[in-house]
Amino acid sequence: MVVGILPNSASPTRTVESEGILRLLLLVLALAMPLATLAYLKIQSTRLSYAMGEIKERIHKEEELQRKLMLERSRFQRDEEVQVYAQKAGLQPRKQGHLVHRAFTPDDQRIAKLRPVSSDGL
Numbered sequence: 001m002v003v004g005i006l007p008n009s010a011s012p013t014r015t016v017e018s019e020g021i022l023r024l025l026l027l028v029l030a031l032a033m034p035l036a037t038l039a040y041l042k043i044q045s046t047r048l049s050y051a052m053g054e055i056k057e058r059i060h061k062e063e064e065l066q067r068k069l070m071l072e073r074s075r076f077q078r079d080e081e082v083q084v085y086a087q088k089a090g091l092q093p094r095k096q097g098h099l100v101h102r103a104f105t106p107d108d109q110r111i112a113k114l115r116p117v118s119s120d121g122l
């Protein structure tokens with residue numbers, strides 16, 4: 001009696017094993033995708049927070065610069081109005097102007113250190 005190997009007898013076992021592995025991989029993928037998405041969103045949120053912080057800092061600097069420019073413009077307009085009034089009233093300019101005391105900012109002090117003014121020219 002000759003016993004032969006049936007060609008289909010080994011195939012069902014391997015199919016079941018491969019289906020089990022495939023199902024396990026799909027389960028791992030189904031669990032990993034939400035976690036990966038959550039990590040990606042957290043990274044994007046952090047990047048967005050840093051970008052917003054930089055933008056807020058830039059806006060603050062621009063507002064400070066605009067405030068300084070508006071202050072200088074109001075001083076210039078006031079000086080122009082005084083000059084126009086003095087010319088209309090026929091007032092003569094004095095040789096030494098009136099000193100306006102002002103608190104110097106750190107920027108003013110830094111500029112003064114960089115460009116010293118000599119008293120010889122006065």
